[in-house]
Amino acid sequence: MNQKLKEQIITRFAEDWGRKSPQYEVCVKIFDYLLSRPINQLKHLTYGSLKNAIGDNPSDTDILKATQYLCGDRTPVLSLHFEFSDKEDEFIYLEYDEVRWAKSTGKLVHPVTGEDIDNYEDKVFMFFTPSPLISEIRS
Amino acid sequence: MERIEIRLDIGSDAGDRELSFNQIRRAFQNLVSRLTIKDYKLKKENIVNLFSAIDDLYRSSEGRVCELAFTTEGGSIKRERMRRSNECLRTEAYHDGGIKAVDGKISSYRIAATWEHGADTSLVTQPELLLPGYSRMLSEITPILMDADITNCAGIEDFNFVVNKLNDFIGNESKT
Numbered sequence: 001m002n003q004k005l006k007e008q009i010i011t012r013f014a015e016d017w018g019r020k021s022p023q024y025e026v027c028v029k030i031f032d033y034l035l036s037r038p039i040n041q042l043k044h045l046t047y048g049s050l051k052n053a054i055g056d057n058p059s060d061t062d063i064l065k066a067t068q069y070l071c072g073d074r075t076p077v078l079s080l081h082f083e084f085s086d087k088e089d090e091f092i093y094l095e096y097d098e099v100r101w102a103k104s105t106g107k108l109v110h111p112v113t114g115e116d117i118d119n120y121e122d123k124v125f126m127f128f129t130p131s132p133l134i135s136e137i138r139s
Numbered sequence: 140m141e142r143i144e145i146r147l148d149i150g151s152d153a154g155d156r157e158l159s160f161n162q163i164r165r166a167f168q169n170l171v172s173r174l175t176i177k178d179y180k181l182k183k184e185n186i187v188n189l190f191s192a193i194d195d196l197y198r199s200s201e202g203r204v205c206e207l208a209f210t211t212e213g214g215s216i217k218r219e220r221m222r223r224s225n226e227c228l229r230t231e232a233y234h235d236g237g238i239k240a241v242d243g244k245i246s247s248y249r250i251a252a253t254w255e256h257g258a259d260t261s262l263v264t265q266p267e268l269l270l271p272g273y274s275r276m277l278s279e280i281t282p283i284l285m286d287a288d289i290t291n292c293a294g295i296e297d298f299n300f301v302v303n304k305l306n307d308f309i310g311n312e313s314k315t
Contacts, residue, residue: 037212041241044214048246048277052194060281089216089274125278 002137006035009137012075017066022058026066029054031077034130035138045078045128067128078128084111086123099124181285190284192308193250193270197229201304202252204228205267208274209247216274217245224253224265248272248282253291256300266290266297268305 010028017024033053034042051063058066070077082094092111102108108120117123145167147160174185197207204227208218217237221228228234238245251269269288276282287305292298 037242037244041212041244043212044210045212046210046246046277047280048248048282049210049212049244052244052246064280085275089218091274125275127278 001035002139005137009075009077009133016069016074022062023066023069026054026058026063027070027075027077030066030070034077034134039130039135039138042130047126050128071128076131076133079131081127081129083125083127084108084120084123085125086117091125094124186283186285187309188283188285189270189287189305189309190272190276190282192305193272193284194247195308196252196268196270197247197250199308200229201307202254202268204250204252206249206251206269207234207247208249208272209245210274210277211241211246212244213241218249246277248274248276254300254304256297262293264291264293264297266292266301268301 009031013024013027013031017027030050030053033050047063047067050067054063067078069075071080082096082099083091084094085091094111098109098111102120102124107116107118108124109115110117145160145163147156147163171179174181176182196202197204203221203225205221205224206219207228208216210216219228219231219234221231249270249272251267253265253267256264256266267288267290269290270284271286271288272282272284276284289298289301292301
């Protein structure tokens, strides 16, 4: 474990949010969770699994703000991914470029059939994995 | 059947039946208009969100879990059902082994549980509660589940019994 780098990241959380803020608490809990769990069991983290890891106290808004921050360039702890689902329990991985294209055109190209999908926002879901920074700290 | 029944216990004196019925009908209309916005959509503050009850029920020792759907952080989606009517998924060997392998880190999104009701009477029933969430709800920051299916009831006592069990898993501010 690269303890020095770990402490640098936690210091950055404190600088950006303040040690007594709920966002700081969420950031630290997610960070600790990513460092403590077996890496092969961190392949698909949803908001649901992150909320289980964090516990009941922080509000959904605080969790949302903190996860957005953890996906950012300053403290890239989480990697953000997208998947498409229009059938229960069937998810298809989307490349970031596919989502970016959909945002700019307003239509998502179905990743399998190639058809245009209107109102795609309801069918695209986010999930998270540990970022390369986490691998670097764990090494 | 697209019908809402308003039932009135009229007792022995049926003389004020129409008056009483109209009072109940007006009270029902007032209640609906107070709870809903346009197109009868529920106001946000009146929604009873049952989603967190799914995981809370699973992690409790209440009832016998006969169906569970959940995701793991390894990326899989699992759906499990018990065939036998008197055993609980929580203690079934395959389920228990899997849960221990991931240190209990699952996110459940659908659960069915039954209870034996009336064990001290001649009629023992097994009313069932299903909280029918969807896996994609786990990707939402605030998943909302408003449906609960209560089945296998022999009468209103069974139904109320299950509603009371469900109430134990939802916040005091939003009881059914």
